[in-house]
Amino acid sequence: MRPTRRALALVAVCALAVWLAITFGARSLNALVVPALVALAAAAAQLLLAERPTITRSQPAAGFPGDVRRIELVVESGQPLSARVTEEVGDGLRSEFTSATLSVPTTVEYEVELEARGERRLGPLALTVTDVFGLFSKTFEYPKRTPVLVYPPVEDLAAAGVLGGAVERTDHRERFDELREYVPGDSLRDVHWKSSAKRDDLVVMEFDGTRELTGLTLVAESTAGHADAMASAAASVAVALLDAGIVVSLCYPDGRVERAGGEPQRERVLSALARTGPGRVERDADVRVLADDRGTRLTVEGRELPFERVTGGSSAVATDGGTTAGVEP
Structure with missing residues (x-):
């Protein structure tokens, strides 16, 4: 607990009043000294008895560079206090918010922009509370940080073009089982158009899944200093294949994502990258991404070509903003 400038000024005034009373016998100055001392004692007692406020920081959803997330800080306390909250935003994130003065309990909201690929952090956080008279302050530290996952940028890539040969070799389907109603996320290549026309509604073919899923193995690798380029290229290839209904496995320097398809696999691949x-x-691949001092290159069917030749040059994927359940910082 520390005295504020206001408290120091008040103490100085009291000391001066006491000196004047002793020197000149001005006992009427006690009318100033006594209330001031009472205020100082009450202010100190309030902060000494104040319990540590609880702060809950919302967990922002993962996203791509350029996405904006709204962060919510819920500050709770058993007694009303004046406070100043200070939040640190880690590298790879950008926010105009640094601190705010508020009355506790309250909720603070601010926006943060995702800037660079990686697992970024929000926090640590500090809350400085003051008594009702503004005479003393006390700072509580909240060292726990909240992770913010930033996916690599994804570029437009036509799977039927450059990846066409590799895609054709994966087109081995399981045995047909039944028709069912279309749900968002189903591959359009599973739509049974003839039956859909008769029913005036989309239906898709369901397969029994008794055969092992076939698909492509994507390998991503890079030399030092080129991991971002590798991740972006590999993410672009994987998203293009998954959007085309292709089952994909990913091998990357830190591990492997097992073969699967659909939206869950998309999130697993993007999170890994x-x-x-x-x-x-060191693994065989249907599609290999390599980024080094020579640039970023794809190798498909034994053919190597620069990655920039197969991209549309603009970001193709984004996610909706938002937050999920709160976590204690």
Whole structure:
């Protein structure tokens, strides 16, 4: 607990009043000294008895560079206090919010922009509370940080073009089982158009899944200093394949994402590529991404070509903003 400038000024006035009373016998100055001392004692007691406020920081959803997330800080306390909250925003994130003065309990909201691939952090956080007279302050530290996952940028990539040969070799389907109603996320290549026309509604073919899923193995590797380029290229290829209904497995310097398809696999692949660093992968691949001092290149069907030649040059994927359940910082 520390005295504020106001408290120091008040103490100085009291000391002066006492000196004047002793020197000149001005006992009427006690009318100033006594209330001031009472205020100082009451202010100190309030902060000494104040319990540590509880702060809950919302967990922002993962996203791509350029996405904006709204962060919510819920500050709760058993007694009303004046406070100043200070929040640190880690590298790879940008926010105009640094601190705010508020009355506790309250809720503070601010926006943060995702800037660079990786697992970024919000926090630590500090809350400085003052008594009702503004005479003393006390700072509570909240060291726990909240992770913010930033996916690599994803570029437009036509799977039927450059990846066409590799895609054709994966087109082995399981045995047809039944028709069912279309739900968002189903591949359009599973739509049974003839039956859909008769029913005036989309239906898709369901397969029994008794055969092992076939698909492509994507390998991503890079030398030091080129992990971001590798991650972006590999994410672009994986998203293009998954959007085309292709089952994909990913091998990258830090591990492997097992073969699967659909939206859950998309999130697994993007999350892995958001966190990975540089390194080589000794494994056969249907599609290989390599980023080094020579640039970023794809190898498909034994043919190597620069990644920039197969992209549309603009970001193709984004997620909706928002937050999920709160976590204690």
